[in-house]
Structure formats: C-alpha cells, structure tokens
Amino acid sequence: MFSAFAFSIFQKSIDTYHIKDDVYQDFTNPYPKDDVEHLLYRKNWIDTVQWHYEDIIRDPEIDPVAALDLKRKIDASNQDRTDLVEYIDSYFLQKYQSVQVKDDATINTESPAWAIDRLSILALKIYHMQEEVDRTDASQEHVDKCSVKLAVLQEQKKDLSSAIDQLLADIEAGNKYMKVYKQMKMYNDDELNPVLRGQKG
Known part of the structure; x- marks a missing residue:
C-alpha cells in the first residue's frame, strides 16, 4: 500500500x-531524483x-x-512544502493519466x-510524542498523558493511511478523478501583496 511505503520513507x-x-x-537525498521516493523524502525533510x-x-x-530571520526561513x-x-x-497525475474515468466519478475534497502531506506531519507528531513517552526525566503523569495522545495519533495514522490507499484505489479504478489547483500564494507575490507592491520602484 502506498501509505505504508510513504510512511517508511518519512x-x-x-x-x-x-x-x-x-x-x-x-x-542529502538518498533516492534517485526521478523516483517518487526522492519527492517523499525531500517533502518530509x-x-x-x-x-x-x-x-x-x-x-x-x-x-x-534572529526571530525575523527565522520567520523568513x-x-x-x-x-518549498507547497511546491513538493x-x-x-x-x-500521480502522470501515473493515472490513462485511467478511463467513469461517468459518475466524483472528485475528492483534497x-x-x-x-500525504498530512501523513508526513503525522509521522513527526508520532515521533515526538514517542520521545515524550520515553523520557526518563518526566513525571509519570506526563508520560501517561503522552501515552494516551500517542495512542490517538496511532489510530489517526491507521485511519488516514486507509483513506489515502482507498482514494488511490478509487482513482485507479476510475471512481474518482484528480483535479489539481496550483497554489495561489498571495503573500509572496509583489503584485498581489499590497505591502510588497508598495515597495516596488
């Protein structure tokens, strides 16, 4: 399943x-540039x-x-995240380009x-919550609370992974179709951000 494959790379x-x-x-990206693994690894990094x-x-x-410099980073x-x-x-568009989309196919909310972006973030949440559970300098109450949160995150991983794999299966079968909108970030564009526009010239 693609979700398990992606999660292992994350x-x-x-x-x-x-x-x-x-x-x-x-x-350093350990995967060849033309492979999807390369994109997934870079995305999570x-x-x-x-x-x-x-x-x-x-x-x-x-x-x-330093805070201002970090904010710009x-x-x-x-x-970079949006680009990835x-x-x-x-x-995925290229992978499924030859699929015959059914007449009653529907589009997904995302x-x-x-x-997969959400799965990448979830992998980070699980890693860091596990760190909290494993802390030897924390109170038992803290460890117990984090253990409960970790269990919820693991359940979320299971549900999200299932949803991703089902979505891909539906696209492959022609039951759903992809339609990708390029992100229209306005705050980095000196024609769209009035603060940046005011500084031109």
Missing part, C-alpha cells in the same frame, strides 16, 4: 535528521526542519533579529498529495 527522513538534530545541517524552526521561534528569549519552507506537494500530485 520515518527514514526523521531518523536521519535526528542523528544531528540541527536545522542547519546539510541535506522540509516538514522536519520546519517543525524545529517552529520550536526555536517560540523561545521567549529569542533575539528579535519558515515562509520559504512553506513555499504539487510535484507529488504531478507524479488531492492525494495533500493527504
């Missing part, structure tokens, strides 16, 4: 990141780095200049790649 990315656990570490950006920027003692990361989702959807 886990590899997360595990590799946490060897150094440094947002500024070099990135972006999510993982941004997860830790979000931790750092919440430091109440952070230097304001987060903005750039969000754009679109690349993954392009993979594309396969946006569902």
Whole structure:
C-alpha cells in the first residue's frame, strides 16, 4: 500500500535528521531524483526542519533579529512544502493519466498529495510524542498523558493511511478523478501583496 511505503520513507527522513538534530545541517537525498521516493523524502525533510524552526521561534528569549530571520526561513519552507506537494500530485497525475474515468466519478475534497502531506506531519507528531513517552526525566503523569495522545495519533495514522490507499484505489479504478489547483500564494507575490507592491520602484 502506498501509505505504508510513504510512511517508511518519512520515518527514514526523521531518523536521519535526528542523528544531528540541527536545522542547519546539510541535506542529502538518498533516492534517485526521478523516483517518487526522492519527492517523499525531500517533502518530509522540509516538514522536519520546519517543525524545529517552529520550536526555536517560540523561545521567549529569542533575539528579535534572529526571530525575523527565522520567520523568513519558515515562509520559504512553506513555499518549498507547497511546491513538493504539487510535484507529488504531478507524479500521480502522470501515473493515472490513462485511467478511463467513469461517468459518475466524483472528485475528492483534497488531492492525494495533500493527504500525504498530512501523513508526513503525522509521522513527526508520532515521533515526538514517542520521545515524550520515553523520557526518563518526566513525571509519570506526563508520560501517561503522552501515552494516551500517542495512542490517538496511532489510530489517526491507521485511519488516514486507509483513506489515502482507498482514494488511490478509487482513482485507479476510475471512481474518482484528480483535479489539481496550483497554489495561489498571495503573500509572496509583489503584485498581489499590497505591502510588497508598495515597495516596488
């Protein structure tokens, strides 16, 4: 199933990141550029780095200049994340381009790649909640609460994985069809963001 395949790649990315656990570490993709594994690994690496950006920027003692620099890194990361989702959807569009779509086929509320995006984030939540469960310096109450949350996340993983695999099966069978809208981010565009537009010239 594609969801299990993707999740295993997300886990590899997360595990590799946490060897150094440094947002500024070099990135190396172990998969060939033309393979979907390459896209999935890169996608999760972006999510993982941004997860830790979000931790750092919440430091109440952070230097304001450093915070502004980090905010811009987060903005750039969000754009990279969106781009990767679109690349993954392009993979599925190409994969299913010859499918005969049935007359009564319906469209899904989100594309396969946006569902996979949620699975990538969920892999991070599970990893970090497991870290909390495994802490030896935390109270038993904390560990117990995190164990309950971890069980919910595992259930969510099961449900989301099932939904992704069902969606892909429905697309492959012609019961559903894909329609991908390129993200129209307005805040990075100097023609659409009035603040940036005002700085032109």
